[in-house]
Amino acid sequence: MSANALYTDLSGYYDLMCVDIDYQAQSHCIRRLHQLFGNKGNTHLDLACGTGPHVRHFIDYGYQSSGLDINQPMLDIAATRCPEAQFTLQNMSDFNITSQVDLITCFLYSIHYSDGIEKLKDCIASVHSALSDQGMFCFNVVDKDKINNDLFVRHSAQHDGSHFTFHSGWHYCGHGEKQSLKLSIEKSTADETHRWHDEHPMVAVTIKQLKEILKPYFEVHVFEHDYEKIIPWDNNSGNALFACVKI
Template identity: 30%
Template sequence: MSYEQFAYLYDELMQDAPYDKWVDFVLKSLHDHQIKLIKGNTLLDLACGTGELSVRFAEQGFKVTGVDLSTDMLAVARAKAENHGVMIPLFEQDMAELEGLGSFDIIGIFCDSLNYLLTEEKVLSTFLKASQCLNKDGILFFDVHSIFKIKELFIDQTFTLCDENIAYIWNSFPGEHPNSVEHELSFFVQDPADGKYNRIDEFHEQRTFSIEQYSGWLEEAGFEILEISADFEKKKPQLDSERIFFMARKK
């Protein structure tokens, strides 16, 4: 999967993403489980993308490190951190193969980034690596698309956008794996120099698993599950929940 050109469109396309809700969710969850925050708590933001959440957590007083697989995403994140006056070390790594990053109090895999791992082995490896990177009693947060969302709200659907300077057509099809989806996106972006539109094509694959599977892999990786909820609400997942949140502590 390549983000080379997509990286520079990402923030414009994600303007309405509820980033503040992710930050609030983490802060409230830590408070609810009586996990005391101190200034400078270390937080590893896996699949940090363009750094929107990394910057927000840094502004909340966390000592943030970001990891992403895309050089271009990291370039955008680096510029963003500089513009906001926060120091965020950034590393280009696969979250299933982390190494040499040190240890952290909290690890987050936000914005359904875990769904880009298409095999059970990759998900388990990510949990194992996260456990190795966490301090004793460290906390792992992640959220994933539900099976309902993949099957009922993505597959065989078409999404479109037509703004002043950018438009896209986004088609979603069944993936080759169970509970997976393939996204084919065509963007049309206006060049400010000459007013012409350039076409950029992207292909993305996502896969999700059942709550029971994620729970089993967490336990296998040495985690105690503290909370499973849905859709930014502190409620148990329902059959039509769209986003599932996990909070787990390293044993």
């Protein structure tokens, strides 16, 4: 399968695959960070927005929200979920918008979809250009040096008479700027079982390295990866939440 085959061909299952994600808690946390550190504006862009669940929450909070993604089937679902929003088919490493916004988000570790460090730098530069004065960029990351290749997340769900089992996990070979996200779906009905496997190439970076990349563009705040509490990063955790204010 191609690098995006699972997301493109099985986009109808994406929300089912992410059923355990608390989109409201994530959106509310970023809204709080924006109120604390941002410019108090209400325009928002979600990078790698997928089917638009985060955009839906930001609209409900009173934001003028929009999204972009590289998969049109995802955007079609997002447009149905959020008819008030504008969605565009763009790559987050090199995107353009007509007017600057006050808040840009990138949830679910999607910042790692940048293909290598240079593309990650391109994404950060594009975000900086797209933000208004004192605008804020929020996203979450995993530190390449903290990845446990044996650790997988698994959950199951019932849908339309079928039983689904989803697996996902990070893999890093221990050197270089490439890591991967391994995904699989198993769909079982009374008569047969189908399985899909995919491996998405992603950029590998440490949290400290990323802070240095961001410094020329932003005032950088790093927090523990906890959407219930706003706690400064302990300089040791393998996951972190970034809130970056444009300078």
